[in-house]
Amino acid sequence: MKNNRRDFLKLTGMAGLTVAGTGVLNGIASEPENKANVAPEQAARIQHFNMSGYAAPKLDVVRIGFIGLGNRGPAHLGQVSILEGVDIKALCDLRQDRLDSAKKRIEKTNFKPDTYTGKEDWKMVCERKDIDLIFIATPWELHTPMAVYAMNQGKHVCIEVPAAKTVEECWQLVETSESTKMHCMMMENACYGFYELLMLNLAREGFFGEIIHGEGAYIHHLLYGHFSKDKYYDQWRLKENIGRNGNLYPTHGLGPIAQVMNINRGDKFEYLVSVSGNDFMMNDLAKKMAGKDDFYKQYVDKPFRGSMNTTTIRTNMGRTIMLQHDVTSPRPKSDGLVISGTKATAIQFPVEKISVAREATPETWRGSDAQTWITDDEFKALQKKYEPNIVKKLGEIAKQVGAHGGGDFLMDWRTIDCLRNGLPLDQDVYDAALWSAIGPLTEWSVANQMTVKIPDFTAGSWKTNKPMDIAIANGGNTKVIRE
Structure with a gap:
């Protein structure tokens, strides 16, 4: 392992960080001898105030x-x-x-x-x-x-x-x-998709049994959008893909799984390992475009990130998560959501399905027959029975006015409604920090071919923080005004 402590701080952007009254960096381990799989450690940190479940004073407007x-x-x-x-x-x-x-x-x-x-x-x-x-x-x-x-x-x-x-x-x-x-x-609008909300509700009701494993992804063919001169201001998103090799956009696939697993609220991420393949498309396209337009010569032979990144995370409770990131290859768009439990498994792509485990004995077990897909009618009945309140209340209008199948609108409405009613938000700063941190941590793992410990941004309060649900048990009185 060539990268030492200084390289880690530089790569993850922690170099020069000073935090009054805490020891955030004191526990970052120096390079261990002959132990390339030992991750940098984070020292104990004193929490100033617990923002999990915090309800700020309500705002009438x-x-x-x-x-x-x-x-x-x-x-x-x-x-x-x-x-x-x-x-x-x-x-x-x-x-x-x-x-x-x-x-x-x-x-x-x-x-x-x-x-x-x-x-x-x-x-x-x-x-x-x-x-x-x-x-x-x-x-x-x-x-x-x-x-x-x-x-x-x-x-x-x-x-x-x-x-x-x-x-x-x-x-x-x-x-x-x-x-x-x-x-x-x-x-993170993926947490407000109708299917994702249904999965969260099912998990809360114990439908899956004990949660074992989750999968999520950001598979989105954005290759030509990245190279467009007007899609992103100053081509900022293309530049993000140069010199950074890892999962640069982990939160879409990760957010819904983290909520199902009560991450930061009863469980926490422990460590990850991440692998990236080669870049098979971005540099080739840069060369082709440079042959027609000198503007693109600046992007030829740049260190573009690998076409596919796969990351595995283990939680404190022994659950696992697989995340993937691919924004160049011609694959159908997918967040790849999978929720796997001891009693049932849900798979979102390519068709929203739920596999339900059958009761089996050594005499009746017949391999793959130990599970089956529920029928379309059974799935519809399940949707009706466990439909989240927020979807019942706003689902139809959300589809009409909100992007991403209506999830965008549910997210904005819910956020404003919580602020107006003085309620905790569905996602707090610990979620924002943790889900985002996976990006640079995967870069470290890819660069060093090693397991990386994931920081606990809650300073231990994950053990007692209460799970949050996206529902309308309280509030829910913000009206929609349309012409």
């Missing part, structure tokens, strides 16, 4: 500022704009055309937000006294700096995924949220 209106920001803007009890105060983006498009999106509403286009104007938005919540939908490298600044200005923050790029940034989010008591929610 949630006053919002949006920073970043390129791809994800406009969707949040449009969905929030049809909810009662909100006031859109500010829109911020470097590009005037994106601001103009965003304003047009809400031109039929009564909102009259101020607009900001300067490079540092986002700070002005965060500093405004008449804003309670900041939506951040900018390139990844800006997520944590903006969120930390906003929380220090007394603002709750909703950050697009991933919330952070480095382990150091994950700690910054945790420390800032705890010290300010401001919510920091990563907007």
